[in-house]
Amino acid sequence: MADQLFWNPKTELMPREDLRALQLAKLRRVAEWAQARSSHYRRTFAEAGFHPDQLRTWADIDRIPFLTRAEWMAGQDALPPYGDLPVTGPENAIRMHTTSGTSGKTPLRALDSRKDWSWAAEMWCYALWGAGVRPHDIGYVAFGYGSFIGFWGLHNGLEKLGALTIPGGAQTTAQRVKQIQDFGATVVASTPTYALRLAQEAEALGIDLPGGPVRAVILSGEPVGAIKETKALIEKRWGAKAFDTAGMTEVSTIFMFEPSEQPGGSHIIEDHFIEQVIDPDTGREVPYGERGERVCTSFGRSTTPLLRYRTADLVVKVPHTAASSGRTWDLYEGGIIGRVDDMKLVRGTNVYPGAVESIVRRFPEIEEFQIRIERCGDRDEIRLLLEPSPVVDDAAWELLSGKLGIDLAEAHEGLRFLLERAAPGELPRPELKARRLTDLRPTS
Template sequence: MPYWNPKTETLSRDRLRALQLSKLRSVATWAQARSPFYRRSFAAAGFAPEQLRGWDDLRRIPLLTRDEWMASQAQHPPYGDLLAVDPARASRLHTTSGTTGADPLRALDTRSDWAWAAELWCYAIWGCGIRPGDIAYLAFGYGSFIGFWGLHYGFEKAGVLTIPGGAQNTEQRIRQLVAFGATVVASTPTYALRLAQEAARIGADLRGSAVRTLILSGEPCPPQTRALIEDAWGARTFDTAGMTEIGTIFLFECADRPGGGHVIEDHLIEEVADPETGDPVGYGELGERIVTSFGRSAVPLLRYRTADLVRKVPAGTCSCGRTFDLYEGGVLGRTDDMKLVRGTNVYPRAVEGIVREFASVGEFQIRLFTTPDLRDEITVRIEAPEDPDLLGDLRRRLAAAHEGLRFQIERVPGGSLPRFELKARRVVDARA
């Protein structure tokens, strides 16, 4: 059985829409009855849940932004007034990672919310072929960042032996996962590479280990990075994507690996819109994700603007038989991580994709700065062995992909750039 939930993963699109609309009505009713924030925002927009009669009525619901959520948290500390339950009924508190430098969001969850988070992870676990009898190792710090907590519970729920790899250094984790015969490892793409580099340093044979599957999450992962990870581990990678704001994942890659991930549409509505105008965009067009989740009772999320850039394609793009649409290439970047350098758009994910074409490059960093004569410059700092051709080849590849923009390439000593266990922060924007 390739599906976790064969009943809904293979629903006709009409039936799927009917299911989503029914769940949407109940969540909107819950939010209006229980959350002061939503009562206010619904009233201001002239919206009432009773108006949700057909699919197009979805857009009557006002959009929610992170700034609004943060303002609510500041005005009604510590949790804000999106909250739809008494905090005394919550069982856990987690925060966003703070990658963007902004104050982290605080998210309360109930037992029911955590059960839902695990449920969605199970779609991914089952969908990529993991089964009872597998041994899963989570290379993750188990802190207040939500990270892989939901996956941990998903593994347990799916009947997979689960090894929490918290509170250890990278070398200890490698020795453990090899010694315990882990068949599955979960980490960010960046940390999967770091584990491989460290394994090479200490002489651990990952390709000869029992690991056959890597579940990746937490940051966009260009194909070139995945290829490096798969080569180093001798294992297949599966991309997933989630966010603290919904408390779990919204996307998973199935065993057929069609070059993208299925949206878990029986538990979520995912719209894609032009980030400037807010107008919906069609299949194949790049746009911003807008998510509505059905399963989080403490913090209902209705039409939340995520700032994630995605390209939706129809379910039929994949041969697995699921009727859930896909995001081609997963999450492609963020609306707020694009850098403008001398009139050229530079996306860190695109730069990473090119850097990872050069297998001898270990860690890297993108540094933007302003020269004394006020010109913006971009330098890619790389850890790599001496190679007379490497710097020029990389410079030419980056320029060709960025309208001829001049990149400076700087080789730095091995081990001198920061390492990351969770989301990588490889862009340093020091411009005046």
């Protein structure tokens, strides 16, 4: 029975004591590999007075210096195009992927060998199998297939698992929706924002998604596990179960997944990752149940080793004993909550985009939204651009915006949001990561 529920029951059900021993052995191996072959790690290990021989107990992991994105990018700028972190050049790699570059800055670049990329597919098999995907399924990947790492790994994972895999690149949203219907897709993968966009397009085309064969929507690229309202809206519009996953270019596409037996919590793939949660200000590890910044160590990417990488993701880790899935791996409650730098201070009140979204998504009449923070004279203002469904008339808009304004103020210590109505189709629906908050205040 366990073989039917788990992709790798040997490690997913491994006793914690054995799992810790496995992680420590893998940690020593990857630290030795990094020191021997990466000029970045040779330098930073020496500066920190660390040597892999010091990894004798679990507590010794804190001897390893943190790696930051700023350091990675600085090395890449100094030694373009890949920097001093990789252990080899492109001659030994078969893949190069980048971050999405949505911030407008030069994207981070990462190399993968054939072995690395095979490992990425294996990681996705944990997640897909946990979501109930099986070889008889038809998977549709609603993704642009550029250099952004995105759903590339999921695509390979579907193929490895044995499912028929349909790439949905280089098409309009309408064309993708029609293919989902024409090919009888049972599994669809996209970002949460684009899942809603696909559902909106299907409704416009007269396609009944809830009455169709899609039974699983695999979500990644944006926080959704902590925003229950968004997840519930996706499930309603698709008539399917939505599953939260998360990855990043730096770790090679996936490190956690939400199985069908564990709604609201995402298992860390602990036989291949060590995930720590630290106070972002002090760098010290926080106890279970406290919010902090996730720090990732990966065992599977040999070309670009990742040791104690500060991700800037905000998470709350809970112990495996909170799991109902039977797995012995710890969980992130609600998945990725947001980013360390997401919080904005507006007239003395903390504003998080995820908290705003959780309120907006209570109103299914709102199709999309954008947050703008501006300096008006000597006063900060927060403006919310809202795009309602075309069927919302002026009277309905007055009622809706009035209730939404009250809910936002109550959740933000009385802070008043300026609500503006956007025209149908005015606001963007990207297929990659959505950026819904723009801070237009002067930095000085």
